[in-house]
Amino acid sequence: MSVSSQSQPQLPPTGAITPKTALKATTEQWFEYPIKVQPHHTDYSGAVWHGTYLTWMESARVDYWQSMGIDFAELVKLGCDLPVVELSLRYHQAIRLGQEIIVKTRMNEIAGVRLNFDYRIDSPNAKELYVSGKVTLVAIDLEKGKIMRQLPPAVQDILVKLIQS
Amino acid sequence: MSVSSQSQPQLPPTGAITPKTALKATTEQWFEYPIKVQPHHTDYSGAVWHGTYLTWMESARVDYWQSMGIDFAELVKLGCDLPVVELSLRYHQAIRLGQEIIVKTRMNEIAGVRLNFDYRIDSPNAKELYVSGKVTLVAIDLEKGKIMRQLPPAVQDILVKLIQS
Amino acid sequence: MSVSSQSQPQLPPTGAITPKTALKATTEQWFEYPIKVQPHHTDYSGAVWHGTYLTWMESARVDYWQSMGIDFAELVKLGCDLPVVELSLRYHQAIRLGQEIIVKTRMNEIAGVRLNFDYRIDSPNAKELYVSGKVTLVAIDLEKGKIMRQLPPAVQDILVKLIQS
Amino acid sequence: MSVSSQSQPQLPPTGAITPKTALKATTEQWFEYPIKVQPHHTDYSGAVWHGTYLTWMESARVDYWQSMGIDFAELVKLGCDLPVVELSLRYHQAIRLGQEIIVKTRMNEIAGVRLNFDYRIDSPNAKELYVSGKVTLVAIDLEKGKIMRQLPPAVQDILVKLIQS
Numbered sequence: 001m002s003v004s005s006q007s008q009p010q011l012p013p014t015g016a017i018t019p020k021t022a023l024k025a026t027t028e029q030w031f032e033y034p035i036k037v038q039p040h041h042t043d044y045s046g047a048v049w050h051g052t053y054l055t056w057m058e059s060a061r062v063d064y065w066q067s068m069g070i071d072f073a074e075l076v077k078l079g080c081d082l083p084v085v086e087l088s089l090r091y092h093q094a095i096r097l098g099q100e101i102i103v104k105t106r107m108n109e110i111a112g113v114r115l116n117f118d119y120r121i122d123s124p125n126a127k128e129l130y131v132s133g134k135v136t137l138v139a140i141d142l143e144k145g146k147i148m149r150q151l152p153p154a155v156q157d158i159l160v161k162l163i164q165s
Numbered sequence: 166m167s168v169s170s171q172s173q174p175q176l177p178p179t180g181a182i183t184p185k186t187a188l189k190a191t192t193e194q195w196f197e198y199p200i201k202v203q204p205h206h207t208d209y210s211g212a213v214w215h216g217t218y219l220t221w222m223e224s225a226r227v228d229y230w231q232s233m234g235i236d237f238a239e240l241v242k243l244g245c246d247l248p249v250v251e252l253s254l255r256y257h258q259a260i261r262l263g264q265e266i267i268v269k270t271r272m273n274e275i276a277g278v279r280l281n282f283d284y285r286i287d288s289p290n291a292k293e294l295y296v297s298g299k300v301t302l303v304a305i306d307l308e309k310g311k312i313m314r315q316l317p318p319a320v321q322d323i324l325v326k327l328i329q330s
Numbered sequence: 331m332s333v334s335s336q337s338q339p340q341l342p343p344t345g346a347i348t349p350k351t352a353l354k355a356t357t358e359q360w361f362e363y364p365i366k367v368q369p370h371h372t373d374y375s376g377a378v379w380h381g382t383y384l385t386w387m388e389s390a391r392v393d394y395w396q397s398m399g400i401d402f403a404e405l406v407k408l409g410c411d412l413p414v415v416e417l418s419l420r421y422h423q424a425i426r427l428g429q430e431i432i433v434k435t436r437m438n439e440i441a442g443v444r445l446n447f448d449y450r451i452d453s454p455n456a457k458e459l460y461v462s463g464k465v466t467l468v469a470i471d472l473e474k475g476k477i478m479r480q481l482p483p484a485v486q487d488i489l490v491k492l493i494q495s
Numbered sequence: 496m497s498v499s500s501q502s503q504p505q506l507p508p509t510g511a512i513t514p515k516t517a518l519k520a521t522t523e524q525w526f527e528y529p530i531k532v533q534p535h536h537t538d539y540s541g542a543v544w545h546g547t548y549l550t551w552m553e554s555a556r557v558d559y560w561q562s563m564g565i566d567f568a569e570l571v572k573l574g575c576d577l578p579v580v581e582l583s584l585r586y587h588q589a590i591r592l593g594q595e596i597i598v599k600t601r602m603n604e605i606a607g608v609r610l611n612f613d614y615r616i617d618s619p620n621a622k623e624l625y626v627s628g629k630v631t632l633v634a635i636d637l638e639k640g641k642i643m644r645q646l647p648p649a650v651q652d653i654l655v656k657l658i659q660s
Contacts, residue, residue: 038557039567040379040550044241044372044427045307050249051223051370054216055535062533072534073593076209084215088253097374098568203392204402205385205544209537209592216535220370227368237369238428262539263403374571380579381549388546406539414545418583 022111025163030104031067033060034124037099047094053131054087057119060103061135068158080152082115082137089119089133100124110159113139113148187276190328195269196232198225199289202264212259218296219252222284225268226300233323245317247280247302254284254298265289275324278304278313352441355493360434361397363390364454367429377424383461384417387449390433391465398488410482412445412467419449419463430454440489443469443478517606520658525599526562528555529619532594542589548626549582552614555598556630563653574637575647577610581631584614588625595619605654608634608643 035056043049062072075082095101102122109116114136121131139148139155150156200221208214227237240247260266267287274281279301286296304313304320315321365386373379392402405412425431432452439446444466451461469478469485480486530551538544557567570577590596597617604611609631616626634643634650645651 037568038550038554039373040381040553042374043369044374044376045246045248046374047248049370050252051216051219054219055533058216058535059533071593073532073591076592081210083210083212083256083259085256086254087215089251091248091250094248096568097571098566202403203385203389204538205388205546207539208534209539209541211539214535220368223370224368236428238367238426241427261403262406263401375576375578377578380582381546381553384546384549411540413540413542413586413589415586416584417545419581421578421580424578 022109023160023163025106025108026165028106030106030120031060031064033063033103033105035101035103037095037097037101039097042097045094047096050089050091053089053121053133056103056121057105057133057135060105060119061117064105064107068162070155070158075152075155076142078152079142080148080155081140081142083140084135085114085138086136087133089131091131093128093130095121095130101130102126107159107163110151110163113151115139115159187274188325188328190271190273192271192328192330195271195285196225196229198228198268198270200266200268202260202262202266204262207262210259212261215254215256218254218286218298221268221286222270222298222300225270225284226282229270229272233327235320235323240317240320241307243317244307245313245320246305246307248305249300250279250303251301252298254296256296258293258295260286260295266295267291272324272328275316275328278316280304280324352439353490353493355436355438356495358436360436360450361390361394363393363433363435365431365433367425367427367431369427372427375424377426380419380421383419383451383463386433386451387435387463387465390435390449391447394435394437398492400485400488405482405485406472408482409472410478410485411470411472413470414465415444415468416466417463419461421461423458423460425451425460431460432456437489437493440481440493443481445469445489517604518655518658520601520603521660523601525601525615526555526559528558528598528600530596530598532590532592532596534592537592540589542591545584545586548584548616548628551598551616552600552628552630555600555614556612559600559602563657565650565653570647570650571637573647575643575650576635576637577632578635579630580609580633582628584626584628586626588623590616590625596625597621602654602658605646605658608646610634610654 033056037048041048041052065072065075072082100123102124104120104122105117107115108118115138117135117137119131119133119135120129122129139151140146141148151159198221202213206213206217230237230240237247265288267289269285269287270282272280273283280303282300282302284296284298284300285294287294304316305311306313316324363386367378371378371382395402395405402412430453432454434450434452435447437445438448445468447465447467449461449463449465450459452459469481470476471478481489528551532543536543536547560567560570567577595618597619599615599617600612602610603613610633612630612632614626614628614630615624617624634646635641636643646654
């Protein structure tokens, strides 16, 4: 979680920050982030520890931003953070040490300053589904420590183009 | 994720492993696990990284087992694992370096070999809610690499007593 | 690593920041931090992953500060950080899921703004040694992004008393 | 740490497992593993947390094995583990969110079943050194829970060729 305000503002209820009009993705295209399971990803069971997936999902998301031309570290320097405010995951099948998998993500909705991402983790041939999930981010003004009223214009333009492509 | 079979059995759809009768908790009592935020829990924002909560939630759950008389490592040695198969989290408010919080959990349902836990992370005086969530575990037979047909009897007895107390 | 300057100053060579007189500990007393090994501490081998120890060592160190009356988060707010600049570890014996161990630390030297800590991780009866190590911290002025010329006076007083007790 | 024996054999003192003849590397060639710093790599300071480096160093080492034709997960399946028994690190300069760096490693010595690796973490142009370190692994027979008398022949052949190339 990455809300940077010293005063720790309570996030408003979902309804309050979701505008009536939300842009839904018109594409089925996934950004792909390949992983080969390393020792530090696993637990005593020999399979990936259930929390490790969040590191992969974050890396995939940041690289996805980068592929759109948004450098996440630059965004933070400019005073805009994008913390996770909701996530849900279903673990369908274990993934084991040394296995190769593809973390797939796509932005599927822009609802004001809330951004929704879908995730799936598949085998390279896409025949096996290991994990599916959803993550919601919200844009935070780091200086004010508050949720932004609107996305930074440069980001908004890129995201709207992406979601409508 | 901790399914230990070499053959990585696909978990059946939720319906298939949920019996018609589920035991719902009749108590509102929470197990409490206090934390003071350490440097390694945080990220660049100065607040707790969103994936760190899963380590706390797991530790709270294992200590909760222990408080009921179930040693998790012993259970694994006896051939029963309890991997996470579903989780969802809402992040209401950031938690910062050095802050003291209470991770609270309780088992709220036994549905065959599926166990559902509620979570909330509160300030010590319970006036601030930082995170709320749900986690579902399922019992796995480590030797067969399959979901168990029923919980080990000793565990079943303890859990049923707990949920009905 | 926690040097906060935007300009990322190169740390000077060890000699340059070690004054000729260093205060050596006159006590053999250890601060003790007990741990029971959780699933997320382990890897595929069933034993603790070698990097996990650094989280325990950090938590032990921060609680040790606290026991002396130094709140680490307050220190950071006041503009002084204490990043790790050197560490070395020897792993003598594996520690397994569910095992109880004691992380022990003590400050053994103050050399200007460099602080040296010894570590050992033992069984509760102290008959088994699992890990031994050393960590060196250095005091950083967060505003200037530079190594401090001297420790903050309040900290200096506490530490000198401690090391001479 | 990855020693897999249930009986947790005490590792013998260094001398006992170091044969008189050790093969020293005759090459200065480094294996390179590039990283761009992700949010989960950082701590409250905005720089990389000092323990995060161990995950990068492990990933670099496993990919280095792979580049030589040794699949680490296969090695473990065949009953040979290679836990870390010693490590030392010097942190020269902080690395910040979004920064690109190169983790470099090379095996510099085979001393019986002990393998020594050098590490350095550099800027892409190699003008800045962020971290330098050493890691020692030892080969363990997973079935017997003991240090091997000699490396598996296939591994030995590959490593000797590598170190003498």
